[in-house]
Amino acid sequence: MTDKPFAGKIALVAGATRGAGRAIAVELGAVGATVYVTGRTTRESASEVGRHTETIEETAELVTRAGGEGIAVPTDHLEVERVQALVDRIDREQGRLDVLVNDVWGGNKFLDFGTPVWELDLERGLRMLDLGVKTHLITSSVALPLLVRRPGGLVVEVTDGTAESNRTPRENFYYDLAKNAPIRMAYLLAEELKSVGGTAVAVTPGFLRSEEMLDGFGITEENWRDGIKIHRHFALSETPAYVGRGVAALVVDPERERWAGQSLSSGQLAREYGVTDVDGSRPDMWAYMAAEAAAPGTEVPMDGYR
Numbered sequence: 001m002t003d004k005p006f007a008g009k010i011a012l013v014a015g016a017t018r019g020a021g022r023a024i025a026v027e028l029g030a031v032g033a034t035v036y037v038t039g040r041t042t043r044e045s046a047s048e049v050g051r052h053t054e055t056i057e058e059t060a061e062l063v064t065r066a067g068g069e070g071i072a073v074p075t076d077h078l079e080v081e082r083v084q085a086l087v088d089r090i091d092r093e094q095g096r097l098d099v100l101v102n103d104v105w106g107g108n109k110f111l112d113f114g115t116p117v118w119e120l121d122l123e124r125g126l127r128m129l130d131l132g133v134k135t136h137l138i139t140s141s142v143a144l145p146l147l148v149r150r151p152g153g154l155v156v157e158v159t160d161g162t163a164e165s166n167r168t169p170r171e172n173f174y175y176d177l178a179k180n181a182p183i184r185m186a187y188l189l190a191e192e193l194k195s196v197g198g199t200a201v202a203v204t205p206g207f208l209r210s211e212e213m214l215d216g217f218g219i220t221e222e223n224w225r226d227g228i229k230i231h232r233h234f235a236l237s238e239t240p241a242y243v244g245r246g247v248a249a250l251v252v253d254p255e256r257e258r259w260a261g262q263s264l265s266s267g268q269l270a271r272e273y274g275v276t277d278v279d280g281s282r283p284d285m286w287a288y289m290a291a292e293a294a295a296p297g298t299e300v301p302m303d304g305y306r
Helices: 019-030 056-066 080-094 122-147 173-196 211-217 224-229 232-236 240-251 266-273 285-294
Strands: 010-014 034-039 069-074 099-102 154-158 199-204 263-265
Touching (some): 019 034, 019 099, 019 240, 034 056, 122 173, 199 266, 211 224, 266 285
Parallel strands (some): 034 069, 099 154, 199 263
């Protein structure tokens, strides 16, 4: 197999400013794709949840450096006209779209965990649904006509948790809805795309060691293990590259249709495709959480889950 098995293919990663979206875009570049990367934070202006330290221009440069071609297009995915202009540009420049990755989020700013819905601020909750659900709906609705023009198209819905793990309430009514909706979207899209030779899956990282998480813990990637003192599960945390590598392996899998409609974790993808995190490990946070749930009141050893 060539080291650029996705050369000549076109991907759109919606929400690629940082975290999992950025990493997925970069790893798609590493397998040769041309990747359109979108978001609201640019070198000229930051979104309500962004920082100038991570921009879509930088993501595009990282994609190109990895071996693909990165193209940054500032886009607010709540604005249908902006998304339509983006897709029109991809059509005009490439005439095709092979992969759509829906990773738009930004709702962590509005989170209040452990608070019942009647005590939550309605506007904050609705904003989470706008950012995590409405953006995905708009982007899929506008981009799918281009994606289905050729058979073999793939939609990847990025979320937090799998259908199995999310049977347990996520401690915030709106967050739970926002993160379960993409799982159902992937299932429904897979059913509809089947008729045109395409498919869809949902993908979740584990305990993501994103830029935002590191900031919240007051640590850096270099001393990330200090975060274990704050949250013991941080021992099973993973870099964004881990889920990025898993998605890239899924994208180039000629038999990826077997995953149609499923929700897959970074740990599952790593086991299936033999990828590792940047340090050579294979953390599997969701498998560990399942083991803990099966043994309530017991502190399950983490050996074997990293």
